[in-house]
Amino acid sequence: MTVAPDSGxxxxxxxxxxxxxxxxxxxxxxxxxxxxxxxxxxPAGGFLTILGPSGCGKSTLLRVVADLLAPLAGAITVLGGPPAQARARRDIGFVFQDSTLLPWRDVRGNIELPLLVGGGRRNRPEPMATDELLALLGLAGLAERMPDQLSGGQRQRVAIARALLSRPRILLMDEPFGALDEITRDRLNDEMLALWRRTGTTILFVTHSIAEAAYLGQQVLVLAAHPGRVQEIVDLRPLKDSDGRCDRDAPEIVAVAAHLRRLLAAGSAR
Ligand SMILES: Nc1ncnc2c1ncn2[C@@H]1O[C@H](COP(=O)(O)OP(=O)(O)O)[C@@H](O)[C@H]1O
Ligand SMILES: [Mg+2]
Structure with a gap:
């Protein structure tokens, strides 16, 4: 079940x-x-979910990948180069738990926001068409709604659409569905898998939910605290079908969830 990172x-x-x-x-x-x-x-096109106790460094890890924070030591490459290069090429999209939509702009205006603040588009792929994003995220018909007329799930969909606008090759998601009810979260999880398959984007997805980590992740990175470290990287690809999907209630997925729970408990002890 464990993938040992090669040492080379x-x-x-x-x-x-x-x-x-x-x-x-x-x-x-x-x-x-x-x-x-x-x-x-x-791997390129992979889906890594990240679990770990509060304060263990999950958000910090995403910040380093996004080049918002320099590493203290060691090596990291993003798309084959330093994180700064990926950032400069705008290869990285970010979605947070509490997506901040501008309250005075409608859904379309919020999705298109990066076009306003983005500056030059030299050497960049054409942005996705907003109508295509609206359809992709199940927001068709809501383009003229204002943020305060949206449910929490719809707001997160808008934030995801905005992050996908410039066709990032890597999407970083920091507890994006943490504030949503379980049914909405399950539905969004299915949509995330469809989106991931359709776009081929590499996704890093932080969550507190063991079930969500097991359902979405093709690999699960379990972090531990005191001291902060990698507890285990669990490879779930053998348990998923060719679309990266699985049955949430299948015995092998339930067993994986139990394994993740034990890892988390072990990594949370002081
Ligand atoms: N800007 C910052 N300056 C100093 N310490 C920080 C900063 N942001 C987070 N930390 C500390 O780094 C640790 C990891 O934080 P974080 O990555 O946010 O954890 P997680 O996302 O896993 O809950 C915590 O101890 C937190 O207090
Ligand atoms: Mg965090």
Whole structure:
């Protein structure tokens, strides 16, 4: 069940590759890493879900991938180069738990926001058509709605559409469905898998939900705290069909969820 990261160079075809990565925040002279010794390979077009106790560094890891924070030590490549290069090419999209939609712009205006603030489009693929995104995210018919006329699930769909506008090759999602009810979350999870298959985007998806991590993830990165480290990388690809799907209630998925729960408990102990 465990995939041991190879100790050599990055596997070619990796969208994200890390070796001995230490990440954290500098406090004056010293910097105690939040996470240390991270070895990781996410294949291009992969779907990695990330589980770990609160404060273990899940959001910090996404920040380093997105080049919003420099690593303290070790190596990381994003799409074969430094994270800054991927960022400059706008290869990375980000969706947060509480998507901030501009309240005075309608759905279409919020999705198209990156076009306004994006600056030059040199060497960039054509942005996706907004109507195509509306259809892709099940928002057709809601283009003229204002954010306060949307449900929580619809708002997150708008945030995802906005993140996909510039066709990023990597989508980082930080507890995007954490505030939604379970039925809405299940439906959005199915839509995420369809979206992932259709676009071929590499996805890193942080969640607190073991069920969500097992259902969405083709690989699950389980992080531990005290000290922050990789507890295990669980490969679920053998349990998924060719579309990356599985039956939520299948015995092998239930067993994986139990395994993830044990890993989390072990990694949360002080
Ligand atoms: N901007 C920051 N400056 C200093 N420390 C931070 C900052 N952001 C987060 N931290 C600390 O880094 C650790 C990991 O935070 P975070 O990555 O947000 O955890 P998680 O997303 O797993 O809950 C926590 O101890 C947190 O307090
Ligand atoms: Mg977080």
């Amino acid at each position: 160079n990055a596997i070619s075809g990796s969208a994200i590759s890390a070796r001995g990565l230490a990440i954290g925040y500098s406090h004056g002279a010293g910097a105690l890493p939040v996470l240390d010794g991270v070895d990781l390979d996410v």
